[in-house]
Amino acid sequence: xxxxxxxxxxxxxxxxxxxxxxxxxxxxxxxxxxxxxxxxxxxxxxxxxxxxxxxxxxxxxxxxxxxxxxxxxxxxxxxxxxxxxxxxxxxxxxxxxxxxxxxxxxxxxxxxxxxxxxxxxxxxxxxxxxxxxxxxxxxxxxxxxxxxxxxxxxxxxxxxxxxxxxxxxxxxxxxxxxxxxxxxxxxxxxxxxxxxxxxxxxxxxxxxxxxxxxxxxxxxxxxxxxxxxxxxxxxxxxxxxxxxxxxxxxxxxxxxxxxxxxxxxxxxxxxxxxxxxxxxxxxxxxxxxxxxxxxxxxxxxxxxxxxxxxxxxxxxxxxxxxxxxxxxxxxxxxxxxxxxxxxxxxxxxxxxxxxxxxxxxxxxxxxxxxxxxxxxxxxxxxxxxxxxxxxxxxxxxxxxxxxxxxxxxxxxxxxxxxxxxxxxxxxxxxxxxxxxxxxxxxxxxxxxx
Numbered sequence: 001x002x003x004x005x006x007x008x009x010x011x012x013x014x015x016x017x018x019x020x021x022x023x024x025x026x027x028x029x030x031x032x033x034x035x036x037x038x039x040x041x042x043x044x045x046x047x048x049x050x051x052x053x054x055x056x057x058x059x060x061x062x063x064x065x066x067x068x069x070x071x072x073x074x075x076x077x078x079x080x081x082x083x084x085x086x087x088x089x090x091x092x093x094x095x096x097x098x099x100x101x102x103x104x105x106x107x108x109x110x111x112x113x114x115x116x117x118x119x120x121x122x123x124x125x126x127x128x129x130x131x132x133x134x135x136x137x138x139x140x141x142x143x144x145x146x147x148x149x150x151x152x153x154x155x156x157x158x159x160x161x162x163x164x165x166x167x168x169x170x171x172x173x174x175x176x177x178x179x180x181x182x183x184x185x186x187x188x189x190x191x192x193x194x195x196x197x198x199x200x201x202x203x204x205x206x207x208x209x210x211x212x213x214x215x216x217x218x219x220x221x222x223x224x225x226x227x228x229x230x231x232x233x234x235x236x237x238x239x240x241x242x243x244x245x246x247x248x249x250x251x252x253x254x255x256x257x258x259x260x261x262x263x264x265x266x267x268x269x270x271x272x273x274x275x276x277x278x279x280x281x282x283x284x285x286x287x288x289x290x291x292x293x294x295x296x297x298x299x300x301x302x303x304x305x306x307x308x309x310x311x312x313x314x315x316x317x318x319x320x321x322x323x324x325x326x327x328x329x330x331x332x333x334x335x336x337x338x339x340x341x342x343x344x345x346x347x348x349x350x351x352x353x354x355x356x357x358x359x360x361x362x363x364x365x366x367x368x369x370x371x372x373x374x375x376x377x378x379x380x381x382x383x384x385x386x387x388x389x390x391x392x393x394x395x396x397x398x399x400x401x402x403x404x405x406x407x408x409x410x411x412x413x414x415x416x417x418x419x420x421x422x423x424x425x426x427x428x429x430x431x432x433x434x435x436x437x438x439x440x441x442x443x444x445x446x447x448x449x
Contacts, residue, residue, distance in 0.1 A: 019083065021049055023073040024064060032062070035083055036074060042066055047087065057090060116150070122181065123191045136161065136177070138299070143182035146219045153182060156288055160295055164324070168402075170303035178205075178298040180212045180291070189215025203290040205297040207307055212294040216287045225280050232273050239265050293325035310414050315362050318370050318385060319392025320402075339393060339443055347390050347440060355383065359433040362387050363417040394436050395424055 021033040024046060037045040043065045050058040075083065121129040121144055134141040134154040138161040143150050157180060183189040192213050193204070203214035243262040246254045297317060305312045312320075326340060350356050362384060370384050395401045401410070401424040410423035418429055425432035 019049065019051065019086065020075045020079040021083065022046075022075055022080075025070040025073065026064075026068055027070050032064075034059075035080070035087060036072065044069070044072075049087070059087065059090070116147075116154070121188075123183065123188050138162075138165075138175075138303075139178050139180050139295070141180045141182065143180075144184040144188060145182055145216070146184070146222075149184075149216075149219055149222075150182075152284075153180075153288070153291060156291060157295060160292055161299060164296060164299045165303070167324075168300070168304050172303045172306055175302040175306075176210060178210050178212055178295070178302060180295070181214070182291075183213070183215045184219045185217055186215055189213070203294050205294045205301070207297075207301050210298070210302065212291070212298055214287070214290055214294065218283050218287055221283055222280060225276055228276055229273075232269060232276075235269055236266070239269070289325045293321045296321040296324050305411075310411070313363070313414060313417055313420060314370060315365065315384070315388040315417075316392055316395075319388035319390075320396070322385060322389040323392050323396060340389070343386060343389050344440070344443065347386055350383070350386065351437060351441065356387060356437075357383075359387075359391075359421075359436070360418060360429060362391075363421050390440050391421075391436065394439055398439050399425060401425065 022036045024032040024034075024036075024044075026032070032046065032048050034049040035047040037047055039045075043063050046062045046064055048058075048060040048062055050060070074080075117133045118130050119133045119142065120127045121131040122142065123129070123144075129144065131142045131144050132147065132150045134150065136154065136158045139157050141150070141154050141157060143153065145153070181192060183192060189202075193215075202216075203212065205212050239262050243259070246258055246262065300312060300317060300320065301307055305317075311317070322340075322343070347356070365384060370381055370388075401407065406424065406426075410420055413419040413423050422429055422432065425435070427435060
């Protein structure tokens with residue numbers, strides 16, 4: 001199981017090169033990394049594995065002549081078994097996801113996931129509205145969404161929680177699963193959020209209720225897209241018939257200007273179809289990013305930094321959730337080792353414009369800085385999220401301060417937000433802030449140096 005195909009990305013520093021691979025050295029050419037599948041008398045079968053920060057793992061099947069090989073450098077049997085398992089899991093994940101999405105895009109039905117049941121929707125006090133329910137290892141999904149979307153979100157949550165546990169191992173045993181409520185309409189979401197102070201965020205995590213609440217009208221949007229797909233299919237058929245009639249009338253030698261009319265119509269229609277499909281992919285991606293973000297909050301609170309022991313400062317909690325929200329889970333690994341290019345660009349522009357406030361301001365800010373209680377607060381909220389992302393990314397990758405004894409010692413000072421940050425960075429606040437700004441200013445697009 002895996003996340004949506006367009007979610008491409010990421011893995012923690014120090015883990016990005018964790019895959020041990022066979023190497024084929026060739027005369028005068030770049031070496032190839034991957035898995036030696038079979039060696040014959042004249043050639044070898046080789047699966048080239050390409051792993052770059054910010055990109056999905058790519059696998060290419062190659063046949064290489066022995067005469068082209070300078071030497072082979074092979075991993076040991078234990079590492080080979082592990083690599084084969086990872087590649088098989090990656091292939092199965094993608095095959096399953098592709099089949100799932102193709103069924104959804106073609107308007108077909110999908111088989112329910114094992115364990116998918118029904119229960120009353122908590123947003124309806126009458127008990128008449130029923131929801132789909134899926135119980136994962138660390139979560140319980142309850143949603144009024146259709147079966148395709150319900151299964152897609154369940155697949156994502158299964159993987160992303162397992163990946164979070166790999167990246168930031170749990171410090172709490174026996175944590176209760178988080179409930180994830182996915183509403184299919186804005187009205188349903190508004191009902192669930194009305195007791196949360198009129199929250200305008202499209203999703204939130206309620207630590208008291210141990211519940212993630214997310215709203216999406218993706219189901220209705222996909223229905224409209226399905227209707228358009230039918231219309232476009234009819235249009236393509238009409239163009240095809242008109243073109244064929246023209247060719248028949250001119251005995252397969254129609255005038256170029258008349259033929260181009262149908263070709264132009266087909267090109268324009270394809271552009272419209274691609275825009276629609278791009279839009280639906282974007283909507284899916286945004287929904288899954290929201291779920292990743294809030295699932296990260298839930299995991300950190302329940303299993304790593306529980307509220308009963310002080311939790312994490314809000315800026316770090318929000319920063320980590322942003323670092324991981326666009327993540328792709330591949331073969332059980334979360335890849336997050338490159339900076340979000342849009343956030344990095346916005347942060348640099350804000351620095352140049354002098355719009356990044358003194359760091360102490362964010363460190364001392366409470367949770368209200370991250371909430372949209374009214375539309376006018378968006379600028380403040382956006383800035384708080386942006387700075388939190390930059391800080392979390394820097395501490396995670398450049399300083400590598402969010403694990404081991406550094407983090408343990410820092411957590412002892414978390415009651416004092418400035419002291420907590422200084423313990424993580426290993427520098428007094430003014431010096432650490434200067435170092436952080438310079439690091440983000442010069443950060444390569446491929447990630448930390």
